[in-house]
Amino acid sequence: MTGTIATGSSSSGSSYVGRFAPSPTGPLHFGSLLAAVASFLQARASGGSWFLRIEDVDPPREQPGADTAIVEALEAYGFEWDGPVIWQSSAKADQDAAVADLSLRHLAYPCSCSRRDLADAPRSTLGIIYPGTCRKGCESSEFAIRVLTNNDEIGFSDGLQGPQSQRLESQSGDFVVLRRDGLIAYHLAVVVSDHLEGITEIVRGIDLMDSTPRQIWLQRLLGYATPAYMHIPVATHADGQKLSKLTGARGLPLKGKRRILLAALAALRQEPPADLASASLDDLWDWSVANWRHDVLRNVTTIPSDSDAMASLENRLW
């Protein structure tokens, strides 16, 4: 006997693979920091891997330099990801192959409808419900590609928000996987990346929970595994609007990092002890991993700006 304990093939012995996947549309702000912190802690507390993926597949919406600013801010705040930064644009060949595969199997079709053509289409909380106009063919040389949907219930059990379901044909209709401008659509890009990276658990903001059934639908059609999902509450302004670049949330400062991380932990209801304010960034992270509890966020959907954590940020920093 040697006394060696076998830990399996991965260094951590855990099969958990998580990720944080920001779009470079602006700097990292407090709202996106919450998703980074929660996904990181959930992965590390599970002994799993955690990848950083920059979702750079929508150049018209991107802000020059935001990609490097996000990576630098995450580094400064002490996040440690596994492997190199993953650029979603590098999966272009796989994204194109997935669209071609769906088209070849008649699960996707060209649609030449313009925004104006769809102006009178019915709407749901997911947006326009595509009425299926081009299912039987379209004539134009300029078109998007839509994936066929049906009205079966697509459900999943969210790790925090409980059972969720949608019927896609009546709630969104056939949705776009390749845009008219030639760019890959968000849902398809995410699903291909999660598959390529072997993601098993997705922790992200609740504003994306509505997207999940469409992503699960694509996973099923493409023969991919469906990861587990956990949607965390989003930080909101006083008027209830989500904190985002569009609503004027500012980039995270590189000064006062520990105080901001403590505010993030408090916003995520982790109750960090007061003496952590004078600890090092490393000690703060060690405490956070050791004490992470996702269950305190069960059925919590928003972190209002009048909460203590948010108020301390608004008053002292922004």
Ligand SMILES: [Zn+2]
């Ligand atoms: Zn159409």
